[in-house]
Amino acid sequence: MKFHQQHSLKQIAAIIDCEFVGPEDFPVLGMNEIHVVEPGDIVFVDHPKYYDKALSSAATVVLINKEVECPEGKALLISDDPFRDFNKLTNYFRPFEPSASNISPSAKIGKNTVIQPGAFIGNHVTIGDNCLIHSNVMIYDHAVIGNNVTIHAGTVLGADAFYYKNRPEGFDKLISGGRVVVEDHVDIGALCTIDKGVTGDTTIKEGTKIDNQVHIGHDTVIGKKCLIASQTGIAGCVVVEDEVTMWGQVGVTSGITIGAKAVISAQSGVSKSLEGNKSYFGTPADDFRKKYKELAAIKLIPEIMEKLKD
Numbered sequence: 339m340k341f342h343q344q345h346s347l348k349q350i351a352a353i354i355d356c357e358f359v360g361p362e363d364f365p366v367l368g369m370n371e372i373h374v375v376e377p378g379d380i381v382f383v384d385h386p387k388y389y390d391k392a393l394s395s396a397a398t399v400v401l402i403n404k405e406v407e408c409p410e411g412k413a414l415l416i417s418d419d420p421f422r423d424f425n426k427l428t429n430y431f432r433p434f435e436p437s438a439s440n441i442s443p444s445a446k447i448g449k450n451t452v453i454q455p456g457a458f459i460g461n462h463v464t465i466g467d468n469c470l471i472h473s474n475v476m477i478y479d480h481a482v483i484g485n486n487v488t489i490h491a492g493t494v495l496g497a498d499a500f501y502y503k504n505r506p507e508g509f510d511k512l513i514s515g516g517r518v519v520v521e522d523h524v525d526i527g528a529l530c531t532i533d534k535g536v537t538g539d540t541t542i543k544e545g546t547k548i549d550n551q552v553h554i555g556h557d558t559v560i561g562k563k564c565l566i567a568s569q570t571g572i573a574g575c576v577v578v579e580d581e582v583t584m585w586g587q588v589g590v591t592s593g594i595t596i597g598a599k600a601v602i603s604a605q606s607g608v609s610k611s612l613e614g615n616k617s618y619f620g621t622p623a624d625d626f627r628k629k630y631k632e633l634a635a636i637k638l639i640p641e642i643m644e645k646l647k648d
Contacts (some may be wrong), residue, residue, distance in 0.1 A: 339368050339369055339370060339428075339431065339515050339516060339537040339538070339629060340367060341366040341367060341368050341369075341431055342366050342367070342504075343408040344362045344366070344367055344571070345365075345366045345367075346362060346364065346365065346366065346462070346528070347360050347361065347362060347363070347364035347365075347366060347399065347464070348362040349366075349413070349616070350366050350380070350385050350399070350415065350427070350585075351415055352426060353426065353427065353534070354415070354417065354423040354426050355376050355428055356415050356417045356423060357415075357416040357485040358413065358414060358415050358416065358522065359403075359405065359408050359413060359414040360367070360399075360408065360412070360413025360414060361413070363497065363634070364399070364413045365378060365490055366378065366380060366399055367379065368380070368537075369381075369424070369427055369431070369537050369574075369611045370537045370538050371430070371535075371536050371537060371557060372388075372392060372395050372556065373536075373557070373575055374538040375395050375396045375397035375500070375595070375611075376396050376397075377396055377398050377487050377563070377594075378395075378398055378399075378401075379396070379397045379398065380381045380397060380399040380400075380401055380424075380427070381397035381399070381401065382401040382402070382420040382421065382423070382424040383393055383400060383403075383420060384395035384402075384403045384419070384420040384421055385401050385515045385523045385578045386411065387403050388405075388408060389402070389404075389460050393406070393409055393412070394409070395414075396645055397576050397578055398411065398412050398413065399412065399413050399414070399418055400412060400413075400414050401414075401415040401420045401423060401424060401478070401598070402415070402416065402417070402420060403416075403417055403418060403419065403420050404416070405642070407548070417473060421439055421510065421512065422510075423505050424512070425512065425513045426616075428514075428515040428537065428585060429513060432471070432480075433514065435461045435479065436449065437479075438478070439463055439554070439619065440457070440458050440459070441455075441457075441459040441461055442463065442479075444461050444462050444463075445459045445461070445462070445464070445465070446463070446464045446465065447459070447461040447465050447531050448465055448466040448467035448468070448469065448485065448581045449467045449468070450467055450468045450519070451466070451467060451468065451471070452469070452470050453469065453471045453567070454470075454471060454472050454473040454491075455466075455471060456473040456474045456475045457471050457472070457474065457475045457476070457477075458475070458477065459477050460477055460478045460479040460480070461479040462479055462480050462482070462607070463478075463479065463481045463482075463483070463621075464481075464482045464483065465477075465483040465487075466483060466484045466487065467485045467486070467504070468483035468485055468488045469483060469485070469486065469488070469489075470487075470488045471489050471516060472488075472489060472490050472491040472528075473491050473492075473544045474490065474491050474492050474646055475489050475490070475492070475493050475495075476493070476494025476495070476496075477495045477496060477517070477518075478494075478495060478497065478534065479496065480496070480517045480534075480535070481495050481496050481517055481518045481519070482517060482518070482519045482520070482522070483495075483520045483595075484520060484521045484522035484523075484524065484544070485522045485523075486522055486523045487520055487522070487523070487524050487525070487526075488524075488525045488526070489491055489511065489526045490526065490527050490528040490529075490530075490550070491528050491529075491628050492528050492529040492622060493526055493528060493529060493530040493531070493532075494531045494532070495518045495520070495526075495528070495532050495534075496517070496518045496532070496533070496534040497531055497533050497534070498511070498513075498514040498533065498534070499512065499514045499516075499531070499533050499534065499536045499556030499557070499574060500513075500556070501554065501556065501574070509517055509616070511531065512543075514534050514535070514536050514537075514556065515536070515537050515541070516534045516535025516536055516537050516538050516539055516540065516556065516557065517534055517535060517538075517539050517541075518532050518534050518535075518539070518540050518541075519539045519540070519541045519542070519619040520532075520534075520541075520542045521526075521541070521542065521543050521544040521545075521562075522544050522545075523544055523545045523550070523621075524542050524543075524544070524545065524546050524547070525546075525547045525548065526542075526548045526607070527548055527549045527550035527552065527568070528550045528551070528552070529550055530548060530550065530551065530552045530553070530554075531552075531553045531554070532553075532554045533555050533556040533574070534556060534631060535555065535557040536556055536557060538557050538561075540554060540555075540556055540557055540558055541555070541558075541559045541560065542560045543559070543560060543561050543562045543564075543580070544562050544563075545562050545563040546560055546561070546563060546565075546566070547562040547564070547565050547566070548560075549564045549566060549567045549570075549586075550568045551568050551569050552567075552569070552570050552571075552572075553570075553571045553572065554572045554594075554595075555572055555573045555574035555575070555576070555592065556574040556575070557574055557575045558572055558573070558574060558575060558576040558577070558578070559576075559577050559578065560578045561577075561578055561580035561581070561582065561598065562580040562581070563580060563581045564578055564580070564581060564582045564583070564584075565582075565583045565584070566583075566584045567584060567585045567588075567604070568586050568587075568588065569586050569587045569588075570583075570584050570585075570587065570588045570589075571589050571590065572590040573590055573591055573592035573593075574593075575592050575593045575594070576590055576592060576593065576594055576596070577590075577594075577596070578595075578596045578621060579593040579595065579596060579598035579600075580598045580613075581598055581599045581603075582596050582597075582598065582599065582600050582601075583600075583602065584602045585599045585601075585602065585604040585606075586604045586605070587604055587605045587608045588603075588604065588607075588608065589606075589608065589621075590607050590608040591607075591608060591610075593643060594608065594609075594610060594612075595611045595612075596608065596610040596614075597611075597612060597614025597615065598614040598615070599614050599615045599616065600612050600613070600614050600615065600616055600617070601616075601617040601618065602609075602618045602619075603617070603618065603619040603620075603626060604616075605621075605641045606618060606619055606620055606621060607620075607621030607622055607623060608622070608623045608625040609621075609622040609623070610622065620632075
């Protein structure tokens with residue numbers, strides 16, 4: 339998330355009432371998760387295991403729960419609870435706004451776009467030209483939809499990220515302030531859910547086609563001209579490169595990359611990054627020829643056991 343205008347380190351510290359290390363006028367341009375941070379961004383870290391990763395990231399402001407040596411060119415915000423204070427910043431810079439109507443007055447709708455009865459278009463949504471938004475589609479605030487996009491009934495774009503901190507008193511939710519971005523010539527089937535980024539974008543790139551009942555988690559990027567069949571579930575922070583095909587009921591774990599033109603057969607479970615230009619099957623997903631050989635070998639086990647008895 340980029341702020342509408344530059345803020346100073348001192349101003350950010352005042353918002354969350356914390357100490358800081360660095361020049362008062364140190365520039366702060368936005369806030370983001372560690373996998374998508376850029377210079378000028380704030381990133382938060384609250385466990386020593388991840389200190390080095392946060393301090394060496396592209397972020398130039400680190401919201402941290404312990405004063406440590408500050409790398410050159412960076413600044414620190416010292417908080418007793420960075421998770422809580424990151425939420426405060428999200429609420430400050432992107433607070434929830436109730437919509438005045440089913441189609442918010444602040445939404446921008448392009449030429450020749452049809453929005454069927456019962457759809458909801460939230461605040462500051464942008465929809466391009468020649469789109470078709472079917473009944474009961476819900477497009478949450480700040481989403482960006484390109485040109486020539488079709489979204490079928492019951493689909494939700496922009497629900498919150500499934501992201502919680504386990505505290506003794508229960509689960510504490512990380513507030514989502516990101517967006518969903520859908521590029522040109524994308525088709526999205528019925529009853530799909532595409533979560534917004536925590537502070538960044540969940541992106542569906544140009545020409546991708548998504549079947550019914552598909553879930554795509556927060557901050558995931560789906561490449562160009564991908565085909566994703568029904569009941570596939572893709573976790574957060576996944577990168578799916580261009581022209582990937584996923585058949586029905588594929589499950590993908592978080593934070594991995596699937597290479598361009600990979601093909602993943604139905605009911606496969608993807609637990610690690612996969613190279614492109616290959617076909618995969620099984621759980622955990624692996625080269626489909628290797629997996630079928632393994633299945634053939636397993637079928638021979640009873641016969642082998644009988645022979646051993648003899």
